[in-house]
């Protein structure tokens with residue numbers, strides 16, 4: 001019987017790493033080992049040491065790795081998998097591969113500052129050589145199973161992966177599910193008739209309140225910040241969130257809805273990722289595709305200054321008057337945003353705008369929870385700036401949307417494996433699925449082997 005084991009992404013929102021084992025029914029007993037995602041654990045204090053531990057399976061025995069999307073908590077340990085002997089094939093949507101190459105190189109830069117690097121640039125290029133691409137809705141036969149990718153609507157190139165066994169049974173691994181309707185992307189596809197489902201639960205216990213109001217709220221925060229004459233800091237993931245913010249600012253400036261102030265995109269990585277977004281056409285939703293036809297570049301406007309170099313970045317602090325700074329990392333754990341926070345958090349005229357999920361243990365989470373004093377670079381920093389939060393830009397489906405997604409297959413589902421969330425979120429979602437849809441839903445335990453009847 002096929003087996004599913006979570007080696008990461010169980011009991012935590014990050015570090016997705018799931019192993020599917022298919023045993024051949026033919027006379028020679030052969031097991032095909034398939035991984036879904038190979039992500040880095042993030043946020044937790046002991047994450048760096050856990051990321052360093054050897055995989056609990058033999059990496060060289062893995063035949064194929066499928067990658068749902070290019071967030072580092074889904075791809076971050078792929079070069080380590082290569083370093084431990086993985087030489088199988090990797091598959092994803094083409095844009096996921098392109099973005100992953102940038103993000104992994106960036107992660108390696110941070111890692112190589114340590115004494116023993118987690119992996120090297122050679123491991124990245126080795127993994128890239130094994131990486132093939134596959135389009136949405138083009139079924140591919142792998143012998144023991146068939147694979148088809150569906151649009152998850154989470155970030156550019158994000159896919160849900162459906163495995164179909166030889167007897168026609170199915171399991172869908174969602175990766176992260178989008179918060180539809182998304183600003184840029186098409187809605188998450190509905191998938192029905194599934195036998196098994198491995199589903200994320202980042203917002204398993206919460207609903208987004210302000211999605212309908214997100215654009216109005218964003219405009220309001222920007223306007224208020226400009227009128228106070230302070231600096232608006234927006235910590236944003238380089239991938240997707242930054243492009244959504246640029247898109248919103250572009251609309252506000254071009255319609256002259258807000259005063260003209262300088263905007264700094266202060267992240268070399270986000271600048272490069274935005275270039276990939278600029279070349280994409282057909283992966284956006286209809287509305288965005290129409291706007292691209294009119295505007296050509298929906299991520300650029302005359303107020304925008306890209307400060308790739310350290311020298312240009314340092315100049316930002318010298319600019320007086322109202323301004324907007326977008327920088328990573330999204331949870332203020334590293335990157336240039338931290339330096340800006342050190343400078344502007346004590347300023348009562350400045351504003352910090354949180355537009356994404358803030359993981360447990362991060363500086364972003366402390367600020368979100370209203371801590372009035374934080375430690376940055378060993379210095380005690382008073383938080384006098386306003387802290388605003390817009391949850392509607394979240395890239396994750398909320399609790400109601402997750403239940404709706406599962407309900408599409410409620411009559412056929414044999415079991416739902418709830419994963420990729422903090423324990424309270426996963427437990428809450430599993431309970432809702434049992435109560436409201438009467439499906440067998442379990443909170444996936446790390447390392448436990450689940451037999452599935454595919």
Ligand SMILES: [Zn+2]
Nearest residue numbers: 069071154176
């Ligand atoms: Zn994600």
